[in-house]
Amino acid sequence: MSCPRRCARFAGPVAETSETEESGLVSPGPPAPPAPGGAVTGGGALRQLTSLQVLRTLESGPRGLTDEDAAERLTRFGENTLPARRAVSWPGRFLRSLRDPFTAVLLCLGVVSAAVAAWGTACVITVLVVVSCVLRSAGEHRADRSMAGLRDLVATTATVLRRTDGEALPEAREIPVDELVPGDVVRLGPGDLVPADVRLLRANSLSVNQAALTGESAPVPKHPVDAPGRPVEGVTGSGTARTGTAATGITGTEITKEAPGTGTTGAGAAGDGPFGEPQLCFQGSSVMSGSGTAVVVATGAHTRFAAGHDSVPPRGRSAFDRSVHGISWILIRFMLLTPPLVLMANAALRGRGLETLPFAVAVAVGLTPEMLPVIVTTSLARGASLLARAHGVIVRRLPALHDLGAVDVLCLDKTGTLTQDRPVVVRAMDADGRDDPEALRWAAVNAWWTLQLADLPVPDTLDEAILDAADEDDALRHDGVAAVPFDPARRLSTAVVRVPGRLGVDTLVVKGAVENVLERCALDDAERRRLLALAAARADDGLRLLAVATAERAARRRAYTPADERGLDFVGFVALREELVPSASGALRVLADRGITVKVLTGDHPGTVARACRDLGLDPGEVRTADAIDGLTEPELAALADRTTVFARCTPEHKARIVTTLRAAGHTTGFLGDGVNDLPALHAADVGICPRDAVDVARESAGVVLADHGKDLTAIDHAITAGRHSSVTIATYLRITLSSNLGNVIAMLAAGLLLPFLPMLPAQALVQNLCFDAAQLTFSYDRPAPAALKRPTMLRPRDFLRFITAFGAINAAADLATFAVLALALRGPGGTNYEAVFHAGWFTENLLTQALVMVLLRTGRRTAENRGTSPVGRAAAALAVTGLLLPLSPLGPPLGMMTLPGLFYLLLVVVLALYATALVIARNRHETRAPDRDVRAVM
16 A cells, blocks of 8 residues: 655656647547457557557556546446456355255255155155254354455555546545546555556566466566657666665576576566566556556456456366265166165065055165255354354355365465575675675665665665675665666665775775676676676575675765676675565474475476475475476376476476366365466465465455464464364265165165065154264264374265275175064064054164164274263263154154063173174274275274
8 A cells, every 4th residue: 555655756847847748649539448358468459559659558557547537437347357247145145055966966956755645754754854944054154254354454545646537736645445536546565456457657676476467476667668678768866776686696696507507597487478568567466675656548347357267267176176066966867776676676566566666765865965965064164163163264265175184185384384484694605605794784884875875765575685685784884975786687685884994995896797797897807707606506506695895996976887897806605585474384293293295386486486496395306397298188287286396487287287287187276376377276276275465356356364374384384283083083974874875775675575564664764864864973073083183184076985895794694683683572464553562663763773884883982081971972871762752752653662571681682792893893893994095994
């Protein structure tokens, strides 16, 4: 946000603009709107115009627009916002929740139940669907409210020059950015977000960070030009553009493998195309240092920012969606097959026809995990709520929390995640590469007096790093005389000082890009090549070097110019690297322990990112540059991506392709990004993650937003843990419920063929399901065993099918054994009230076996020690008590159940003991044989 002090400093020159000058900028006739898509900024005909011609085309001038013109253009062009985000209404959210496959299956079963007059079953299903949809809608609504709060926190204003009428002097006003229109003249200062696509009219040491658009972390120098390739005439001294990073040579100093000694850097690479035009600044970038005045050339949907957002393809199905669809289709096949089998078997063997249709529907309902939508939504909503309260992490889409738990590859950028966006001094070296504090001392003298004498608004990041590392008293011992500030052509800056005790002598201290400083030193060609090779070797090691040189001149009154930067004495180098994020090293170790592979996809120099990774304990291996993957086929890229940790020089398309390839290879991927250039990768990943200060479109695209911690990996670890907690809970419920239900369905089919009556009345099936469903709700409040959270968790349909088939067979065997026990205890089907007693006996056995399954197969069974009974344990005990007492209670006869003989209970104990033993043996074998990628700990 622009400050009043900075605005006042620029008010004078603008106010002094003559009427004659401005009148020459205005063409008669109606104003011509900027071409859609940002013709001025995007390389069209207007891009080739001079600044005055651009102002004339926009029917504006250095004094800005009048209030009347601005209001008319706001009506014509619309607000300076992205294409409107339509808020989803409550009914819309509710209806969208019905698209969940399990919910759709339940609705179909509810309709069928109502069609066969099974009103109790239909009502229960309807209640479950409504509760699930309400819970999911409420969770997403809370996330949207949190996101709206974040948008308010980052909402900004712009300083614009406006006039009340054509004769009035311009006034600097702070207005909301959405009120900007083409032709507005705006002011930019340190920390400001560039509010629209603009063309610079004047600049003072302006440096802009375009990382959100290009991914390049190094700030880019910006300055006005009269025509492409030619700086504005008369812009000299402190008015010459000086980048915060390039000012001291970070942009022009880094020696790369591709061109040793040339001064080529990532900033240059990122600068290709419109983003490299020095006179253009784009919405989504931010001012690092300096200040400037610019005219708005494109707003809203016509900006480059909006174009990057519109070009992103639709999001594909996430890991959660794929898993749920796979499991749903397995259940749908079972349920579609079961009723016809029941009807045909009863018609063929018992002569019963459509009267068994309610029983067939009850069998299908019994196979359905009807509580799944509620369990899933409750587990995810509780995890999302805990993350928001305790760790400041907002889960925008509840299924994204499951995807976090399933992530086994996390892709991220370097800047802001592994390194902070500021450099630190590593060492100072002489010409032989030995430590030499003199180089740092003279660099600090240059940084201090250039800042003071060139009237720069704030020091750039490299000057700050040098002053932090050096003794500032050394700089203060000298008397400043003059400064020749940085400009993009020279790529260096010069401070002129007087050393105490040396009257009549001025000392020039020059600091900047290695090649540009060395070519001004009094060195022979062999020595210059040797020093360039030394700098190149340090750059390959991930360091960024500044060269420092001095020269003595006789004191004079005449001003110093760049022509005086000749015949210098080389002093040494100052080596810098990006400061590491303090928590990154520990977070990387924790992620590795949790089975997550970290891959770094960055637009930075390979040596820089490799150095950062090594310093953090992350082995970069062989660093690959993005151009090396352009010619690879998908299988070749999949093999390369699987074994490569770092990809450097990545464009947005490269990032998205790598993430897509990893997903196609079977990995569940997360991507951490914060810029428009990250949008393709955020959409390509199973779950997109971004910090709160990310660009607005990135936050809208991400499934998870780190509201309080920036791109801190520690917060991501908390989110992954919460995701695994929810995933394990869902997996546990599914395994227990489906195996138990499948066993019951098999037993019901067998009993329906063996007995002359229905093995269970619809009312009894409904009450049994209600009891089991109520007990299963406690899974959402269970605490998984620590071992369950050590590996990525994912719902794999084939694994579930194998599990429920094996354990369902064990459950069916227990049910069939219970039939034999009932026949023995009651001495055959001819006994008195055999049908009612059979119903009571199977009802009791069903609830007892389900209670055993809940206790023996729950994930948190080992954590219950020394912490009292868990919610699941208490629910299982209540379920067992219900199964034992309900047939004996007054509710038994109305439900068609009678009191059981004592012999049945004795024999039932034997059956349950054998069943429990079989469960434990099968569980242990499954845990032993489960592969590493399976959810071993869900047992």
